[in-house]
Amino acid sequence: MVQATPFLLVLFLALGAHGLSTEKCNLVGRWVNDLGSNMTITAVNANGVFAGSYHTAVTATSNEIRLSPLHGAQQKGPNQKGQPTFGFTVNWSFSDSITVFTGQCFVDEDGKEVLKTMWLWRLHANNLRNDWNAT
Numbered sequence: 001m002v003q004a005t006p007f008l009l010v011l012f013l014a015l016g017a018h019g020l021s022t023e024k025c026n027l028v029g030r031w032v033n034d035l036g037s038n039m040t041i042t043a044v045n046a047n048g049v050f051a052g053s054y055h056t057a058v059t060a061t062s063n064e065i066r067l068s069p070l071h072g073a074q075q076k077g078p079n080q081k082g083q084p085t086f087g088f089t090v091n092w093s094f095s096d097s098i099t100v101f102t103g104q105c106f107v108d109e110d111g112k113e114v115l116k117t118m119w120l121w122r123l124h125a126n127n128l129r130n131d132w133n134a135t
Contacts, residue, residue: 024082025105048074068093096124
């Protein structure tokens with residue numbers, strides 16, 4: 001019986017490990033960045049499409065900063081492992097510019113959800129010659 005115990009323990013650990021869930025990152029909620037800008041994602045549908053709002057703390061305009069709508073998509077492929085890639089667009093409601101973000105949602109070693117993103121900001125250009133400095 002003593003020799004069977006390690007085998008049963010290993011078998012139990014193997015079967016038990018199958019039932020353990022890995023931590024998953026959920027985009028739904030309110031997110032705040034290190035500059036104080038914040039966004040809220042209200043829901044992600046079964047296809048990965050989501051919407052929400054973005055309130056920036058940083059701007060290059062003298063206009064009053066207002067809440068702006070965002071629309072995006074989360075990758076729903078089988079290889080995401082609970083830490084999905086995503087992209088979204090913010091159509092700034094107080095300026096003639098638009099920003100696209102792309103990134104990934106991670107769960108760090110402390111269990112905290114973290115978004116890592118890159119962005120591209122596009123200003124309105126008055127003509128084709130001025131296109132060079134609009135992005």
